[in-house]
Amino acid sequence: MFILKSVVGKLWITIIGLVVVVLLTLSLFLFRYIETSFPKSKDQAETLTRLAVKVANEISLHKEERRYLQVVNELLSAQGASILMVTANFEQIDPPFAQTQDKTFRYTDFFTKADLQKAFAGQSVDNRNTSSGPRAPLSNQYTAVAVPYMNESQTQTAGALILYQLTQSAEETQAYVKKLFVVVGVAGFLMTTFFAFFLLTRITQPLLQLKKAADLISKGEYDTRVPITSSDELGELGKTFNHMGQKLSDTIKALSHEKEHLASVLRSMGDAVITFDADGKVILTNPPGDKVVRDWNEIHWTDDWSGQDERQLPRKPETVPEPLQPLFQGVISEAKEMTAKLHVQSEVWSVVMAPLYSHEIVRGVVAVMRDVTEEFRLDKLRKDFVANVSHELRTPLSMLQGYSEALIDDIAATPEERKDLAQVIHDESLRMGRLVKDLLDLAKMETGNMELNLRELEVNTFLKRIHRKFAGLSKEHGITMTCILPEEELVLFQADEDRVEQVLTNLLDNAIRHTPSQSLIQLSAARTRYKGEDAVLIEVADQGYGIPAEDLPYIFERFYKADKARTRGATGGTGLGLSIVKNIIEAHEGTVHVKSQPGQGTTFSITLPCKAV
Known part of the structure; x- marks a missing residue:
């Protein structure tokens, strides 16, 4: 039952148990006392019978003697007894003794006529030991005996003398005490129940409020407080609970602040930070780390990590990626920090992996990863x-x-x-x-220390001069050079003429050296748009040998030469020309692109913004 599980129910059962134990113990000793201190009902009846017989035998002989009557009356008064006299005709007569009680009784209050018939016949009758049948009304309260008394001549029975006395036997006292104890027990049960419900509001309600507040705090409502309604122990408990809640709220806020601070630090880190548990499941990552885990786990790795099979299902994204598995297992087994450099496809990663301890047991691993591909x-x-x-x-x-x-x-x-x-x-x-x-x-x-002498540059005039400069050289090689310019005027408002000339010189020199005779080199310019603004597009196109597709991404790197077999004669290049071209154009906030196919020539496209740098 629910009430037996509550504090009030347990207290209620305890108090009732104490009351029952006290009452049982008290009744045991009281019944024992009554049994030893009070006469039995049988003894009282025998005593009254002897006294009644004695009085009946003497009453007819000495009823005229005043002194005798006075002594008998005092004796009866001392015993708390009284006498009724009934004639053989069932007529109640006044006894010669004074009544010891104010209340007047009738013989029918103690005996039936059938009982008195026995007394008239010479027997002694006890109202507690009569024949079966309805008993007299006062038989339970009074002990009465009826004995015959003789007439004055002592020749025949004149009637019956009834001697009665309040019952003072142990049985009656015990019955009374039992009733008393039942009443006291019921009263104790009712009072205990009343006080239990009283305590329900004084004890249980504050405890329920504490429980409710504790549940709210466990759900994250750390500002929950309980009302203080008393200054007793429960009130002190409530104050302590509120103080604990305040401290807990302050601690949670401090932890949240530190957590947010740590999260901000992790989010702002360029390095990838990943935390794994001992089973290899991801616990915490910052954005770069989350991207690494997601990207690497979407790849099906071969044994050498050099390729992927798109037909295979991707791994689960919450586990340790395949390239980190050996390092992870090593940190878990050896419980020490390890570092490594991983080559993942076209990227190089520096990995530092350290164990996380909990009571000297490795509970996980934290990995800090940096993309060192550029380095x-x-x-x-x-x-x-x-x-x-x-x-x-x-x-x-x-x-x-x-x-x-x-x-x-x-x-x-x-x-x-x-x-x-x-x-x-x-x-x-x-x-x-x-x-x-x-x-x-x-x-x-490359160090940003290049000085540009910026001024306005009229592109058409500038390209005509460059064309004249290289026309003779190209003619010596049997190459035709043309210059195609628009009718409109093209102007770069801020450009370094010498540096732009160096760019075109490198490109035309390369074109002449890699274009066979009887071929064409074309220098052209046009207006275009770059990043939403006006710009000038300058192109150098040849009909030379072309550049293989696998070499195109690297031709702007230092010392890279697509023609690996070309001899290094006096006119050979240094391998730095195109790298210088790219840096000069980017210094002007422009861009340079190349299109080429082996055997069909190469076209370099330079885009320079018209506005000031």
């Missing part, structure tokens, strides 16, 4: 740059050293031979000079 590429470019510079310088230096030694050793026999050797040394020194100059220019451009 890796730049490091590779640096190494390639050093290798390429060494390679580019090795040839002219070797030639300078060899031809200079030939001059020193007088190997050249004629002045013409010495002149040829000196010419080679001169050409290689010029080649080295161009290489050093290009390297210095490229270094300035």
Whole structure:
């Protein structure tokens, strides 16, 4: 039952149990006392019978003796007894003794006529031991005996003498006490129930309010408080609960602030941060980490991670990605921090993975990942740059050293031979000079230290001059160069003429060197739109050998040459021209693109904005 599970119900049952135990214990001792201190009803009846017989035997002989009557009357008064006298005709007569009670009784209150018939017949009759049948009205309250009394001549029975007394036996007292205890027990039950319902409002209601407030706090309502209605222990408990709620609210707010601070830090980090549990499931990520997990788990990895099979179903996105599995297992098993560099398709990632502890048990792993593809590429470019510079310088230096030694050793026999050797040394020194100059220019451009002399540039006039400059050279190679310009005037309001000329010089020089004779090189310009504004489009198109498709993405890198077999003669390029072109155009906030197919020529398109930089 619900009430037995409540505090009030338990208190109610406890109090009732205490009342029952007290009443039972008290009744046990009281009944024991009554049994030892009060006479039995049988004893009282026997005593009254002896007294009644004695009085009946003497009453007819001494009823005229005043002194005798006075003694008998005092004796009866001392016993609390009274006498009724009934004649054989069932007529009640006044006894010679004074009544000891104010209330007057009739013989029918104690005996029936059938009982008195026995007394008239010479028997002693007890109202508690009469024949079966209806009993007299006062038989339960009074103990009465009826004995015969004789006439004055002592020859026959004149009637019956009834001696009665309030019942003072143990049985009656016990019955009375039982009734009393039943009444007291019922009263105790009712009072206990009343006080239980009284305590329901004084104890249970505050406790229920505390429970309700605790439930609300457990649901996140940390500002919940309980009303204080008393200054007792429950009131102190309520105050303590409210104080605890305030402290908890402050702590939660502080934790939330720290959590938001940590979340902000994680969100603002460029590195990917991922937390896994011991089973490899993702617990927490920042946006870059979430992207890495999602992207990597959508790929079906082969054993070497070099490709993917789109026919396979993707892995579940909440698990450790395949490239991180070996590192994850190592951190879990060895419980120590590990670092690694992972090559994932075309990207390079630096990974630092550390264990998370809970009571000295590894409960998970946190991984911090950084995309170092650009750093890796730049490091590779640096190494390639050093290798390429060494390679580019090795040839002219070797030639300078060899031809200079030939001059020193007088190997050249004629002045013409010495002149040829000196010419080679001169050409290689010029080649080295161009290489050093290009390297210095490229270094300035990439570090942002390139100075531009910006002024207004009239494009049509400028391109006509460039065309005249290279027309003779192209004619020497059997190449036809044309210049197509619009009728409208094209103006760049801010441009460095020398740098733009350097761009076109590099492009036309490459076109002439890689275009066979009897072919065409076309220089053209037109108005266009770039980023929603007016711009000038300059194109250099040739009918040369073209550039393979696999080389197109790399032609603007330093020292990259699509023609790997081209000899490095005196007129050979340094491999830096196109890289310089790209940097100059980007410094003017423009763009350069290339379109090429092997055997069909190459077209370089330069777009320069007309407005001021």
